[in-house]
Amino acid sequence: MTILLSTLNARYAHASLGLRYLLANMGALQEQTRLAEFVIGAKTTDIVERLLAHRPRIIGFGVYIWNVEETTRVVAMLKRVAPQVVLVLGGPEVSFESSEQGIVQLADYLVTGWGDVTFPKLCGEILHGPKPLMKVHVGVQPPMADIKLPYALYTEQDIAHRTLYVEASRGCPFKCEFCLSALDKTAWPFGLDSFLAELEALHARGARLFKFVDRTFNLNIKTSLKIMQFFLDKIAADPADPVYAHFELVPDHLPDALKEGIAKFPPGALQFEIGIQSFNPDVQALVSRRQDNAKAADNIGWLCEHSHAHLHVDLIAGLPGEDIDSFARGFDRLVALKPHEIQFGILKRLRGTPIIRHTEQYKMVFDPYPPYTILSTSLIDFASMQRLVRFARYWDLVANSGRFANTLGQMLGDAPFNNFMAFSDWLYAKTDATHRIALDKLAALVAQWLQARGMSKDAAGALVGSDYAGRVDAPAQKAKPVAVPVRQARHLAA
Template sequence: MPRIVISTLNARYIHTAFGLRYLYANMGTLQTDTVLLEFGIQQRPIDIAEQLLQQQPEIIGLGVYIWNVAEITALAAILKQVAPEIRLILGGPEVSHPPDLPQIAELADYIITGYGEISFPSLCQQIIAGHPPAEKIIRGETVALDALASPYAFYTDSDIRQRIIYVEASRGCPFKCEFCLSSLDATAKPFALQNFLQSMDTLYQRGARNFKFIDRTFNLKVDTSVAILEFFLSRMTADLYLHFEVIPDNLPERLKLAIQQFPPGSLQFEVGVQSFDPQIQHRISRKQDNAKTQANLSWLRQHSNAHIHADLIAGLPGDTLENFGHSFDQLFALKPQEIQVGILKRLRGAPINRHNLDYQLRYDPNPPYSVLSTADMSFSDMQRINRFARYWDLIGNSGRFIATLPVLLDEQPFVRFLQFSDALFNTSGSTWQIALKRLFELTYIVMTDSLCVPHETAKHVLEQDYLRNGEKGLPAFLNIAEQTLEKTGIANKRQQLLRKH
């Protein structure tokens, strides 16, 4: 039986715990006494506890994040009830910023803040040797990146076949955007490029095709980013998929030339725009050239096959509902395939917390700690934005309403979709568990009743999108049209198309 278990709860099965693999790779002589177990937040804490205790460990290490802190707290409480003799060690962003600690900290025997690749094995050695440290909170030790053992060998064949493979070519971030924990980093540090590419080649030869880079600033150093892109271009296959987080205002010509060579469906860029308001950008210490950002996003859409996932944040200090709408409209005009409307979260340790008093930032005390209201956006405003974000995922980001969306938004994307969102919620009473057929029916009702879109126009565009989705059965507004056609004895091309579906 292993003496040490390291574990966490992933948000979805397709995710892998990259941090745990780094811990395992760096356990040294304790690696043979260590086992890595992953679970999902959908599993019952009591069932997870049973599986952990079946290993009969002396030490359990748990990774705590904003997305799993509630479930990990429930798990830790069970472990402490039935096996209080086991030493419970916590790590991860949610417990790395004392004294701002969540409730789970009270259940821990030890907490390692920051990076744990060196400090976790050292702590385990001390406990096993019978000389546990007196202090509960241990500051994670950092070392040169080339001193760390590589985690990539510890992706299993099952991981490679079924899950996302997380990789990092660099650590840290040189920017100081206050909403992000990476603002606490001194700079970005690259891993040795040739060693990194050798690891990528090994993963590729094992069959890995879904690579998600967790670097905060992939395109910061053009030589490195071009080299990585060229590495994958030389190994291009129909199923290769790469995800990068990029700086929106830094797209040199050499990088553009490499990006242009990627075929459709192989490249996704996550682009953090967050806000186009210069005053807000200055307030949160975000350096962003808006003109270059807009030019680069426009170039990517016009001259590359990259899929653009662009982020905005609602609830930043000093932002208003109307002003956020201006940022949304500017971003929408650049035509990214996805606009992720995010809500400001209270990350423990993030510098943006210095604005809490001046801008009356009020956060949900429950994870993920989303902002509830600010001095400039009421609770009602934030609830409207929450619903806007959810419905935008269903309508704007899903790709299911290609013909409908231009009619729905007309010349005022934010104002019109906010009006649509309000009316859709009033009609449906829900933002979740809306079947696709029902969503089409509700969209027709709201477009014609609240947005005053002519009935025939709404039917025409919604019919195109509905048939494209290949759903069985007809939504109510098309059923009515079908019955009318049958009563009049008219059998036209449209009717035949409907019957086929």
């Protein structure tokens, strides 16, 4: 009576925290439960063959925005070749608006929301009776102390080769309408002592890279300081054995005590993901986002100037009420603060989020297929939105990659958004591509752009060559490698 817990991760390095929570809380059924993780892009027939090799009675799938289309194909094939296998779905993509989804219609059961208690109970009823009568089971949220933590289930292979996702809390007290956390009532912490004991055990097993998926790591400063002190103690014990931690910060909440702790971390040990999303107060009010913009900007500036933390700061284009000029002003303001990465995101309509209430007034048109990206609004037409999409892609290639650190400032000048948009339009006209642009070709194109803007051929080649020793039209100097932490996938916990 094997029970399989399966999902298609965005990439191999992303070990599913949600599946491990389910496995940890299977109780008496844990001994007959197995994990079966895959990666998007794998052949459907290969996945189905490997799943059925376990001879499962039940397969539970974690369904997310990035894997729902491929998981639908897997579920459909399983229903054709092995109709006797009971298929149970869960995860954020199927927890809302489920009645209209093809994958839900194909499956036998659905668990919405928290699955820690409800999924094991459902499996017990499927295996031992009485047979569940309802298809949809609303997840019961247990007391946090009743949830068994899953970190011992990370294998030696996971520790050696994958990002380890951890969380000191679940939920979020804020109500930003573009985020699924807008549906949470608050943030619920796990017991700090037991959580730190789990971190200690992971570290003792060799774990050195930890990604916190908490939405608001710095909500409770006392807790934040204790967790940071855990990492500082490990660094102090052996500075030659580096530890790396990633946290998401509320941008306008950085008291002096937290600054003092952050300032103690050495280079390469700390990354912060900071969601600004918009600097426009009217847009923030529309989407129920509370943010002190001046304080948030001051805090980002302080982190850049007085800490060694790597900063990954988010902006979202396509929010209701924001036109390109407003977004450009926010982008330029953020560039002036000099974070290491600016994640230029395009709004997506996550199922269940309240952003949908603005659809009619702001003529918001979303792609009907995952990841449900905004296509146009009353203030940004489809063609302009596509220009923004290309800008975001090229910004990743040129700016966030860290490969053009010396050249970027020259490209941006005193009008970063407008100048990079001009480069983006030019690059697309030259290549008709946004992907599969070889690095040496990109470097040569950047040099050509600088020449088109009035720089001499030799000067452009030398500037690009100072960043990238490749095939450009002028002699290139060997660039010193730029250490940029790998961007992590967002919030993979179920």
